[in-house]
Amino acid sequence: xxxxxxxxxxxxxxxxxxxxxxxxxxxxxxxxxxxxxxxxxxxxxxxxxxxxxxxxxxxxxxxxxxxxxxxxxxxxxxxxxxxxxxxxxxxxxxxxxxxxxxxxxxxxxxxxxxxxxxxxxxxxxxxxxxxxxxxxxxxxxxxxxxxxxxxxxxxxxxxxxxxxxxxxxxxxxxxxxxxxxxxxxxxxxxxxxxxxxxxxxxxxxxxxxxxxxxxxxxxxxxxxxxxxxxxxxxxxxxxxxxxxxxxxxxxxxxxxxxxxxxxxxxxxxxxxxxxxxxxxxxxxxxxxxxxx
Numbered sequence: 001x002x003x004x005x006x007x008x009x010x011x012x013x014x015x016x017x018x019x020x021x022x023x024x025x026x027x028x029x030x031x032x033x034x035x036x037x038x039x040x041x042x043x044x045x046x047x048x049x050x051x052x053x054x055x056x057x058x059x060x061x062x063x064x065x066x067x068x069x070x071x072x073x074x075x076x077x078x079x080x081x082x083x084x085x086x087x088x089x090x091x092x093x094x095x096x097x098x099x100x101x102x103x104x105x106x107x108x109x110x111x112x113x114x115x116x117x118x119x120x121x122x123x124x125x126x127x128x129x130x131x132x133x134x135x136x137x138x139x140x141x142x143x144x145x146x147x148x149x150x151x152x153x154x155x156x157x158x159x160x161x162x163x164x165x166x167x168x169x170x171x172x173x174x175x176x177x178x179x180x181x182x183x184x185x186x187x188x189x190x191x192x193x194x195x196x197x198x199x200x201x202x203x204x205x206x207x208x209x210x211x212x213x214x215x216x217x218x219x220x221x222x223x224x225x226x227x228x229x230x231x232x233x234x235x236x237x238x239x240x241x242x243x244x245x246x247x248x249x250x251x252x253x254x255x256x257x258x259x260x261x262x263x264x265x266x267x268x269x270x271x272x273x274x275x276x277x278x279x280x281x282x283x284x285x286x287x288x289x290x291x292x
Contacts, residue, residue, distance in 0.1 A: 008206045010101040010139040015212060020110065023134045023216065027085045027114040030223045034083050034116055035071055037231050042075040047239045048121070050076035055083070060277040064090035070280050074287070077238050079121045082283040087112040088274060092137075096273045101206070102139030109274070110136040113144075114223070115267065117284040118230075123250035124237040126150035126157060126198070127257065129284065130226045131267060132219045140212075142219045143205035145180065146226045147188050148233075149198030149257060151250040157233050158199045164229035165202045168221040172214065180204045190260055197260050205266075254289035261285065 015023075035055045042052035053075020061067040068086025089110040097103040113133030120127065132144030148161045162181070169176035184203035189196050202222070207215050261268055261284050271281035 008101050010141055010206060010208045011210060012102060012138050013140065014136055014138070015134075015140055019212060019216075020112065020134075020136070024087050024112050026216075026220060026223075027112060027132070030114055030220075030227070031069075031071065031083050031085045033227055035073075037227060038073060038078065038081055038083075038118070041077050041231060041234055041238065042073070044235075045077045045238050047241070048076035052076055053078060058279075060280060062086075062088050062090075062275060062277065064088070064275050066090070068277065068280060070277075070283060072283070077120060077122075077125070077234065079119050080287040081116070081118040083114070083116045084280050084283055085112075085114050086276070086280065088276065090275075093273065097137075100135075100137055101141070102137035105138055108137070111270075111274070115283070116226075119254065119286045120234070120238070122238060122240070123151040123242050123246040124154075124240050125234050126154075127254070127286075128230050130223075130230075132223055134216075134219070140208060141205070142207040142215050144219060144222060145184055145201060145203035146222065147184055147198055147201035147203070149253070151253045152246065153199060154237075157236070160233060161199075161201060161229055164225045165222070168218075168225035169202065171221055172218045176204075176218075177202065188260065190256060190264070192263070193256065193259070195256075197256060248290070251288060251290040252292055254286040255291045258285060258289055 039054060053073040055071045055073040058070045066088035068084060071083045073081050092103065092107040092109050094107060097107040111133060113131060115131040118128050127149040130146035134142050146165060150157065166177040169180065180202035181200060184200045187203045188198065188200065209215055268281055
């Protein structure tokens, strides 16, 4: 059901400057909301003797055009959490352009997006990833998703996370959730380990229904759903005590996370092949990990 490695046929057409500005502004707004919510969790946590964290922002410029801002926090709830926004543009390599729709006439591109990865201290609080993006060549499309990676699976957390994403999907199409859940399960899988990365979520790409406004609203609703559900999951567990053995399990699980992002993640590959900021691309790496 997927088209990994294939170039889909999408309608030709380029969004207006106003539409692209609206996309950029939404990603910045979502970044600010996410950072505020994460900092609030840091302030509310009582059981740690560490100081609450605050995000530090670091802008960067891309040599070929555009740039972004990294926002990184290391605190007492989150050992590391990063929220990056970027808008980049320029020319694609002919090799990479051949993999994308809308590049038959020229190899110019424009891309804007947000990416969040959180690695909590507590093994009882699941790690999480969320990103949404808009890419423009001769065609245009939205992509993204969110997935949960617990060290210790919790059925209530999984149900809450999936329920929030399903509600966001159902507002736009009764087919979206099952389709994008299945795509997520297939995508976030480590074939060399024969195991899933976590408990899934949704993953979507090449979204272009012909109604740009509707597609953009869908992407916004995914972001809002994540903003509401993940902090709720964190609150359920962040005051609970955990054992050294559970911490060891967490570090090994993080090793799997590293393997996926370096070997299989399409966002990592896109960033590297379009001359993105290396520090921002590898923001998803955990601060510590182990391998057996």
